[in-house]
Amino acid sequence: MRTVDAAGLPIGDEHPPRIMGVLNVSKESPYDPSVFDDPGEAAAYVDEELIEQGADIVDVGLESANKRFEVLSAEGELERLDTAVETLESVSGDAVFSIETRYHEVAEAALDRGFDMVNDICGFADPEMPRVCAERDVAVAKMASPPDLTRPGAIEDVDDIYDALSLNGFTDKTLVDPAFGGWSEEKTLADDRETFRRLREFRGLGYPILVSINRKNFLRAVAGRDTEEALPVSLAATSMAVERGAHVIRTHDVAETRDAALIGHEFARSRIRERGSGDVAVEELDVTTPREAERHLARIGATDDERLGTEAVVRVFELGGLSDGDVGALSTAAAAAGATVVTGEAVEPTDGAANAAPRSDGGQVDADGGRAALLFGTPRALAALDADERQCSAGVANALETITAHVE
Numbered sequence: 071m072r073t074v075d076a077a078g079l080p081i082g083d084e085h086p087p088r089i090m091g092v093l094n095v096s097k098e099s100p101y102d103p104s105v106f107d108d109p110g111e112a113a114a115y116v117d118e119e120l121i122e123q124g125a126d127i128v129d130v131g132l133e134s135a136n137k138r139f140e141v142l143s144a145e146g147e148l149e150r151l152d153t154a155v156e157t158l159e160s161v162s163g164d165a166v167f168s169i170e171t172r173y174h175e176v177a178e179a180a181l182d183r184g185f186d187m188v189n190d191i192c193g194f195a196d197p198e199m200p201r202v203c204a205e206r207d208v209a210v211a212k213m214a215s216p217p218d219l220t221r222p223g224a225i226e227d228v229d230d231i232y233d234a235l236s237l238n239g240f241t242d243k244t245l246v247d248p249a250f251g252g253w254s255e256e257k258t259l260a261d262d263r264e265t266f267r268r269l270r271e272f273r274g275l276g277y278p279i280l281v282s283i284n285r286k287n288f289l290r291a292v293a294g295r296d297t298e299e300a301l302p303v304s305l306a307a308t309s310m311a312v313e314r315g316a317h318v319i320r321t322h323d324v325a326e327t328r329d330a331a332l333i334g335h336e337f338a339r340s341r342i343r344e345r346g347s348g349d350v351a352v353e354e355l356d357v358t359t360p361r362e363a364e365r366h367l368a369r370i371g372a373t374d375d376e377r378l379g380t381e382a383v384v385r386v387f388e389l390g391g392l393s394d395g396d397v398g399a400l401s402t403a404a405a406a407a408g409a410t411v412v413t414g415e416a417v418e419p420t421d422g423a424a425n426a427a428p429r430s431d432g433g434q435v436d437a438d439g440g441r442a443a444l445l446f447g448t449p450r451a452l453a454a455l456d457a458d459e460r461q462c463s464a465g466v467a468n469a470l471e472t473i474t475a476h477v478e
Contacts, residue, residue: 071083071273071276072277073278074209074242074243074278075209076166076187076208076209076243079127079166081209081278083317083341083343085317086332087317087318087319087331087332087334088126088317089125089127089319089327089331090129090168090319090320090321091119091121091321091324092129092321093115093116093120093128093129093130093131094130094134095112095130095131095132095153095154095157096131096133096134096142096150106153106157110160113162116161116163119324120163120165121161121163121164124324124325125165125328127166127187128161128168129168129169129189130158130167130169130170132170133146133150135170135222141219144175147173147176148179151176151179151180154185155180158184158185159184166187167184168185168186168188168189168211169181169185169188169189170189170191171189173196173219174196174198174199177203181202181208186208186209187208187210187211188203188208189210189211190210191215191222191223192213192215192218192221193215193234193235193237193247193249194212194239195216195218195237195238196219200239200241203243204241204242209244210244210245211244211245211247211280212244212245212246212247213247213248213249214234214246214248215249217238221254222249222253223251223253223257224257225249226256226257226261228264228265231248232271232272232274232365235272240277245277245278245279245280246275246277246279247279247280247281248279248281250262250266250282251286251287251288252287259287259288262286262287263288266307266311269314270314270356270358271359271361271365272365273315273355273356273366274365274368275365275369278318279316279317280316280317280318280319281311281318281320282319282320283304283307284304284319284321284327285301285323286304289303289304289306301326304321305323305326305327308321308327308330308331308334310334312334312335312338315338319331341353341354341355357382358383359383360380360382360383360449362383363383364378377450380449380453381448381450383449384446384447385446385447385449385477386445386446387444388442388443388445389443389466389469390440390441390442391440392441392442392443393440393463395463396440396465396466397413397441397443399462399466400443400462400466400470403462404445404451404455407452407454407455408447408450408451408454409446409447409451410447411445413441414442414443414444452474452477453474453477455473
């Protein structure tokens with residue numbers, strides 16, 4: 071995973087999560103507290119509500135990207151740029167300033183007038199956008215979108231989102247944004263939830279991840295909250311997103327989101343990242359499913375062997391109610407498939423394990439009087455388990471059928 075330098079602000083695995091606060095100078099934007107048309111008032115908001123509360127980046131929107139509104143032209147955005155620039159010039163705090171746009175002309179003008187980075191909501195649908203950002207050596211957030219300047223974020227399927235992020239390539243300082251939210255009529259809350267569940271996959275692109283999930287419908291619906299009541303679900307999701315590999319969180323609730331992001335960062339899995347002698351780099355990848363492994367394999371061009379992804383992770387299942395014969399048959403089936411079965415040592419039952427009882431032969435007995443075992447294996451090995459040929463009981467056969475149906 072590369073580290074992106076955004077006007078001196080490093081963004082990547084080796085750095086804390088970054089908070090992107092939002093300012094809108096578009097009267098049609100739906101979130102009133104962030105909308106201003108007076109540069110002085112906007113600057114005060116940026117200083118007091120964004121930067122002082124912990125925003126590392128301030129993202130300035132010139133128009134609402136809501137699909138209910140007509141798309142503002144590049145000329146229309148440029149007419150609003152003066153307000154954004156005057157705001158930037160009046161801010162006293164220190165932050166990276168990002169311009170949200172879909173047009174390379176607007177990005178170019180904003181960068182020439184003091185902005186530090188670009189938030190491209192159409193994901194390089196304007197093919198000149200990566201050139202403008204690369205020539206000025208600035209960071210650019212790239213939101214997954216069709217190759218259509220009028221339809222930002224209008225992609226539903228997770229695999230299509232992943233592919234859309236490759237549209238017109240990347241610059242050296244790209245951030246990728248999977249485009250959470252109702253960007254099209256076809257996109258459902260279930261689509262967003264599936265994207266969130268598979269967030270680690272986007273690490274396979276090799277670029278830092280930006281997520282915008284603040285008070286989004288796919289989170290609100292889980293708890294039955296409206297927008298005003300949705301801060302707690304946003305904060306819970308923020309911690310989860312950072313733990314799953316997100317690097318920048320875009321939000322209207324800066325102080326609270328910062329805290330939630332720091333919690334996610336603190337308890338994320340610690341992974342090795344070192345550059346040893348001879349400039350050989352070592353990085354432990356955050357891979358928990360075969361699909362995540364496949365994304366990294368594709369990134370380095372190792373896609374010839376379809377089995378590799380299914381050999382990259384290990385799944386563990388506990389089986390209970392086993393007879394001695396079941397354990398033997400299960401062990402034989404597992405060995406043939408390349409998996410492993412382990413039965414535990416005798417343990418005294420405790421309040422936390424009231425269903426366990428010691429056996430005289432060292433194996434553990436479960437609540438039903440049978441033995442317990444742990445089954446370890448890669449998805450490929452577990453999918454190859456064959457109970458029928460190993461004379462397993464009907465109970466073990468059913469258990470193995472359940473396991474093989476659920477491994478990826």
